[in-house]
Amino acid sequence: MALWLLRSGRHCEHESKFLNENRIYLTWSGFKQNLSKLKDRKELHEYLEKFYPDFTKAHRSQNSGQIWAFTKRMKAGDWVCMPSKRKTIHIGEITGNYVYSDDAENPYYHHRTINWIETDVPRTNFDQDLLYSLGSISTICQIKRNDSEERIRAMQANGWKSVGVSIKTPVTNGDDDQDIVNGNEQEIDIEEIANDHIARTIQAKFKGHGLEALVEAILKAKGFTTHRSDKGADGGIDILAAPDTLGFGQPRICVQVKSQDSPLERPVLDQLVGTMQHVGADQGLLVCWGGFKKTIKHELPRLFFKVRMWDRSDLIDEFLKVYNDLDEDIKADIPLKRVWAVANQDNDDED
Template sequence: MVRAGKRGALIDRFRTAGRVAIGWAELGSLAAVADRPAMVALVRTRWPDWNVYEVGNNAGQLHRFRSDIQVGDRVISYDPDGRVYHVGTVTGPYAHEPTFDPDYPNVRPVTWGGSVPRDVLGVSAKNSLGSVTTVFQVPAETAAEIDTALAGPDAPAAKQAGGAVQDGADLDVVTIADPTAEAAAEQDLFEDLEAKALEFIKDRLVKLSPRDMELFVAGLLRAMGYKTRVSPVGPDRGRDIFASPDGLGLEDPRIFVEVKHRSGPIGAPSVRSFLGGRRPGDRGLYVSTGGFARDAKYEADRAPIPLSLLDLDDLVALALEHYDGLDVDSKRLLPLKRLYWPA
């Protein structure tokens, strides 16, 4: 696994350029750093304030990307908007290419092949792929499950449970005695668990029916202090939900909400259609669990009324922020339990 930057921001460039890339741009080229001890020394020299855990974790990922990954090895990267894992084959050695992206200049050439929707994978595979580590080795069981999914719909069903999962964290640390290093390790573990939890919450939301998604968004708006009206099933006259402080539309803001619950991204034509008929003083909220194409975001920026676009990540963030205020019916659509962690 090589992650495509924060929230998969580089995934389209990975695919069009035939590359996977990682950051650590401050180190310059890694071409002459042939072994792991040399990589550890380089990282320690560049960041002398880092503890042993941070040095080992970062050096391990860099060495794996630069040296351990071999030509012919398969690689995957995740597209969080499309909720798919793209699978490819490494076709060449490490290279330093600042022209690809100044912040992600360390690259490996890749020929991309098939793609696997996250939703067809079992819980164990999803868990193993949820690590926040930039570069890690996918467990053999998960790789086999991805192969099964690539083989097509007639392949055996994915397992829903499994044994222990290795998250692939590549550390040069066996025992951590430094308290600051121990704290850093705990923080990494917390961030890893948090990222996996967020993905599982998104999995739950994706399984909702389109109607239930509309009801959940309406419940979320109520938790934020608005009164809502949900359009009946059928033609919605350009809105799925109407929200306002008084519920009658006599007080501002008057918020018109469109909810699209499908796998593909929304394009500019859908946004323009939603904006048609809006009047000065109206506000718009467009929710798309499949994300938004670039032209849709541009259309929203130039809209004649204030318009907010909400993708699946944004929806989860709002749901967590206002979860305690959700009514019983809304919580039933997304049941969550609280997890405590040492401060």
């Protein structure tokens, strides 16, 4: 069996479709060609020369490797890691062969069925070397380095927590796809890896009630006056916040913060809404490091004008927006430096 990295689009824009339909797709726009009829990689290269006449040879070769992997090399029983726009990882097992559907909606002509074993596994649960492999900018590649497959399969039995590193000599299969679809050789997404480091630092420095302090600091940097409850029973109130110097402005916000790694259940949202009414808050903010169950997400449209929810990804985004305005103690705990890097202009993606 093998382990694959597969992205649901450059910006995870196809993520919901992949999850809801229990399918993974090749999402190269307009790519209508029954690839099951291809005899070999040479024939695929010839087709890509016609389909992408303006691409460089290297770019076509990169696409060729990924397409060949999806159609010919992936097998039922292989596992797939799919990064989420929520900064988590979805893990599934391929259950079907490659299928071409000529009448499908663009770009969903090519698919395989998949059983999603676990969704939204926090990226901080993975060892850093695995995150480097999963940080490849490729849409599809096989992950082999450092017993990646064995370790991720073992995580399932360990509650999706790290099982440590046991490095063996990498095994290669000797085929000509090695340099194209082997995750070890791919460029990595530097921004994603940087966010992983920030997430690990926040988790280490602001455990438990410490996360409340970070959320309060972010709100203060946004111009709110705040009141944070003492440790212990808080009646569902971790932070109260409002604009103006004395905090008499509007909107008046009631904040509940959960530092747990697991997704939050619906009762906490109901408690927050009740507490908002009790203290006369106009709006509520629910923060959970581990994200939210579907039962909570389904309530978002109904509560759009009353409640906002921040998961790990949202919290980091808000933290970065106001970083320069945070107090010096916070910046000392999480020292960041802005760097500029050339963006990859020859991305393998399909859209």
